[in-house]
Amino acid sequence: MKKVLYRHLFSKVLGLTLLLFSTSFYAQEEAEAATDVATEETADAAGGDPAKGKQLFNQNCAACHALERKMTGPALVNVEARLAEDEGLDKEWIYAWIKNSPAVISSGDAYANKIYAEYNQAAMTPFPTLSNQDIDDILAYTAAPPPAPAAATAATSAGGDTTGSSSGISNEMILGALALVFALLVIMLILVNKTLRRIAEANGVVLEQEKEKRLPLWKAFVQNQFLVLVSVVFLLLASAYFAYGWMMQVGIDQGYAPVQPIHFSHKIHAGDNNVDCKYCHSSARVSKTSGIPSLNVCMNCHKSIYEYAGNPEGPSAEDLANGYTNEFYTGEIKKLYKAVGWDEENQSYTGDSQPVEWVRIHQLPDFAYFNHSQHVSVAGVECQTCHGPVEEMEIVEQFAPLTMGWCINCHRETNVKVKGNAYYEAIHEELSKKYGVEELTAAMMGGLECGKCHY
Known part of the structure; x- marks a missing residue:
């Protein structure tokens, strides 16, 4: 029997694949170890831990300060070195300023009063709970800020996973080796199939029998x-x-999700940050309509939030596929600034504002009357009952059909909250006797009368 050469080739390829796996794993471990050593050396050189400093900075400083730009307070990149070089101030002065800035100002310190006058005579919030080590960590972070995550974002967008980015070449080699092994297996199966067919034909075995003729299906x-x-x-x-x-389905826009001129993610605002619906749509509590919030409501937060830092867990694969990156959200904030006329550099309004043409999503017919305040304030209906889980929506869509039958079913099934409401308590006893029930629905209290909605 002849020796089959592809068996030896298969063994060699398999051995090469195992070698590539072990080499890439060792290289990745070496890279991670080198990164850890570099991080420790940076922390020792700066006199603090930049990683801990970043966490403390985000918790205590980020609302008013940024590293590279002026906000409510000055930029803090290399603040320790700049104060020592330009003003001759040491770290002890920084300790005193952060822990109790009003006291430093009252002492007559020249630089403290200069900063106080430059920033609208608003003293910095004291942080007496921060220890000297905490401040050292923050200064270490400002002295050696982490590089921009452009490379990491590009790697994530291209491959969908940032793990193993340092060993991308090794991964390609491994995939190539596996593809070669798969190709060899396919070739082996084809050769075995041909060999078996030849043996069967030599022994007179009929592989396929002629099919009986039958009438076409049609x-x-x-x-x-x-x-x-x-x-x-x-x-x-x-x-x-x-x-x-x-x-x-004519006239029913369930699932309608238009693209807005400025992208507003309810998932980030109402979901990740737990912003109450009625903070933006405040008129829903006292008015017929919920209202579109003015851009000044947005600026209550976005005077300080000028860029999107991203979810601590990182963007999901779905967000990356749809282009919802940190840079995308930051660009939408810039659109807000342009519309409201906000000068980032000088932290002031220019007066040059532009209207935003929002696209309406929920639209009831003109002959149907609906009052938000009656449902939200009186009945205590949650926003999600009609609008769905908006805290999970990246782009808001019409969740419910908003048809007459849908509203009637809600009135038939929803119990009226009579506790603490003198008006309902006055008629609750009589209606309970009339219907023989303990709980009253909106339908039992006239919620199905035509004139309630069609006036």
């Missing part, structure tokens, strides 16, 4: 009159059903 269907009649009746009924369903 001819058999046409010749069966009963089957044709049943099929025609079924198609007519199905067509009528789908035509009725299509006509009943």
Whole structure:
């Protein structure tokens, strides 16, 4: 029997694959160890831990300060070195300023009063709970800020995963080796198949038998009159059903999710940051309509939040696929600044504002009356009852059909909250006797009367 050369080739490729796996794993461990050593050396050189300093900076300083730009307070990149070089101030002065800035100002310190006058005579909030080591960590972070995450973002966008970015070449080699092994297996199967066919033909084995001739399927269907009649009746009924369903959807915009001129992520605001719906839509508590919040409401937060730092857990694969990166959200904040006329550099309004043409999503017919305050303030209905889980929506869409039948079903199934409401308590006893129930629904209290909604 002849020796099959591809067996030896397969063994060699398998060995090469294992070697590549072990080499890439060792290289990755070496890279991680080098990174850890570099981080420790940076922390020792700066006299603090930049990683801890970043956390403390975000918790205590980020609301008013940024590293590279002026905000409510001055930029803090290399602040320790700049104060020592320009003003001759040591670290003890920084300790005193951070822990109790009003006291430093009151002492008559020249530089403290200069900063106080430059920033609208607003003293910095004291942080007496921060220890000297905490301040050292913050200064270490400002002295050696981490590099911009552009490379990491690019790697994530390209591959969907940032793990193993330092060993990308090794991964490509491994994938190539696996592809080669798979190709060899396919070739082996093809050769084995041909060999078995030759052996079968040599021994007179018939591999395929001639199929019996039979009537084509469509001819058999046409010749069966009963089957044709049943099929025609079924198609007519199905067509009528789908035509009725299509006509009943006219004027219903459930699932409508238009693109807005400025992208607003309810998932980030109402979900990740737990912003109450009625903070922006405040008129929903006292008015018929929920109202569109003015851009000044947005600026209450975005005077200080000028860029999107991202979710601590990192962007999801779905967000990356849709282009929802940190840079995208930061660009939308810039659109807000342009519309409201906000000068980032001088932290002031220019007066050159532009209207934002928001696209309306929920639209009831003109002949239907709906009062938000009656449902939100009186009935205590949650926003999600009608608008769905907006805290999970990146782009808001119409969640409910908002049809007459949908509203009537809600009135029939929703119990009225009578506790603490003198108006409802006065008539609750009589209506309970009339209907013989303990809980009253909106329908029992006139919620199905035509004039309630069609005035």
